[in-house]
Amino acid sequence: MASLNTYRSGPDEGGHFGQFGGRFVAETLMPLILEVERAYTAAKADPSFQTEIDYFAKHYVGRPSPLYYAERITEHLRRGGKGAKVYFKRDELNHTGAHKINNCMGQILLARRMGKRRIIAETGAGQHGVATATVCARFDLPCVIYMGVEDIERQKPNVFRMKLLGARVVPVTSGSRTLKDAMNEALRDWVANVDNTFYIIGTAAGPHPYPAMVRDFQSVIGNEVREQIMEMEGRGPDSLVACIGGGSNAIGLFHPFLDDKDVRMFGVEAAGLGLDTDKHAASLTGGRPGVLHGNRTYLLQSDDGQILEAHSISAGLDYPGIGPEHSWLKETGRVEYVSATDDEALEAFKSCARLEGILPALEPAHALAFVKKLAPSLPKDHLLVMNLCGRGDKDVFTVAEALGTEI
């Protein structure tokens, strides 16, 4: 496909990125979706909205997050006079331990502007649920979190955190009992409570305007990287790497750089037990376009168009779809999409802990697994930035189990 003048102008008026995106929702929700879009457009045009976000980003979330030269990983990956200089964008140092709060802060401030009195959200790993429960506590709004019973079992510490923060966690027993079903259940709640409820979607997916709105709130990541690397290296990055579940941390890192033609970008999907098995979560590599949860995007699905269960050791990547902008960036060829298996992610998790003294979440451990493959062949002056989008405290039980260790 011919390269475009800009990759940053989407979506169009109907919420489309090329053929992807859109507004595939029931009529009950449609007036509300349009209302969210109007409110968000107005907020974007109002400088006081950004001022408010900036205030809480700085004083509550702890932004800017550091850009850190991962010297020992870099040395570890160097051989034969080659090996890129690896930087970590430390979004795991945010309040609540992941990038998710960037989006939650933006959305709850919008919900307040709209006068909504009740917040709902879905969660897989629990990071988005915790971030949502956190901002709800801070702004004194009742919070209901939908979470699949499978995930509740895998992520007990986060369930307890949400409860401590005052949220009601509703176990979802329908379908495959994971993230996609939690999203279905949140949508069902929303249909029944449109008058007073705002749905804080956790990733850059869902009906328009969510993919664009979540991207905008997460773009703080890439915007900071641009400034920070200029300060540290006097120039921009050569490549960017981020893990992809729904894709919000990746789009937040990539989007500000999409028109920097020399910057290569890699989205790393979860290959689970392997792409040649049916136990993975790589919707771009192993799926095809379809319509689910309000947008057209790549989906894991059967020949009959039934949605399949995803699998990943990382609950946060365990989703059979992906944000529509990534589907478009794949088709245009602007971003390269690759994958890492459960085992590769575990290895990366261990080396990050030993070499850098950082326990990464299993999600960015997938990104690091790919960095380990990519960096050694690149020149020494190649600047590679990886989004370390979450910390691994939540995953120690999963990792222990995978390593066969009793805690």
Place this chain on the structure above:
Amino acid sequence: MSPSGAKSRLEQRFAELKAQGRGGLITFTTAGDPTFESCLELVRGLPDAGVDVIELGMPFSDPMADGPAIQASSLRALGAGMTLAKTLDLVRRFREKDEQTPIILMGYYNPIYSYGVEAFLSDAKRAGVDGLIVVDLPPEEDAELCLPALKADLHWIRLATPTTDDKRVPTVLANTSGFVYYVSIMGITGTRTAQADVVRVAVERLKRHTELPIAVGFGIRTPEHAANIARVADAAVVGSAMVERIKGGLDSEGRPRPGMVPDVLGFVRALAAGVRKARNG
């Protein structure tokens, strides 16, 4: 009006109802629930039991607008190997013995998108489908399936809801044909029950905008309630109560017990009797 100009099965049926001075009964069941054969037997019995329009659900793994009863029916059907192609086959088998009763397919877009829009429309038309209700395709996405369906001479039945305000009603009605399906509650199927007097106001509001018949559904569970709705609307739709009745007729392995189909048809007869005496009771 049917896009082809001649009166469609669906228009013919609503014209008959009008002539008889009564509201109609529409039942929803999920195609292939719990098996293809039991479903075919049930659907074949519906017209004699008093159903005026048959609505068949196209099973989907992620039915976002449906409550637990219809979700479960979808999973039962999929678990028994139901596919969209088999749903069309079910309609074709029904049509071998019934040329009059309109059949509407209701469901979600992805299985149709996966099947291929053009192939689906021509196969559906050939099988004897009369119209489509696709929950996750609002007017904003009409280019996807609505406009091609109208061109293929299938009715496009749209849902109007309590959140569809006067300003939005014309948008919703613009490409609607056959009838308008008024969702009487805010919420998913089978959860709440609307009061007839609230529904009356809503139907009157829609009637100011359209000549199309108005069917009312979501939360209609009993013959009495169906009768109350049929008094104020052109038809009442019963869905969750139907699939719960089917579920009640399954054995512990999820197979239909011998009496399942007659029991469901008995329930349908009671609904039909309620609807029929509504306006002269």
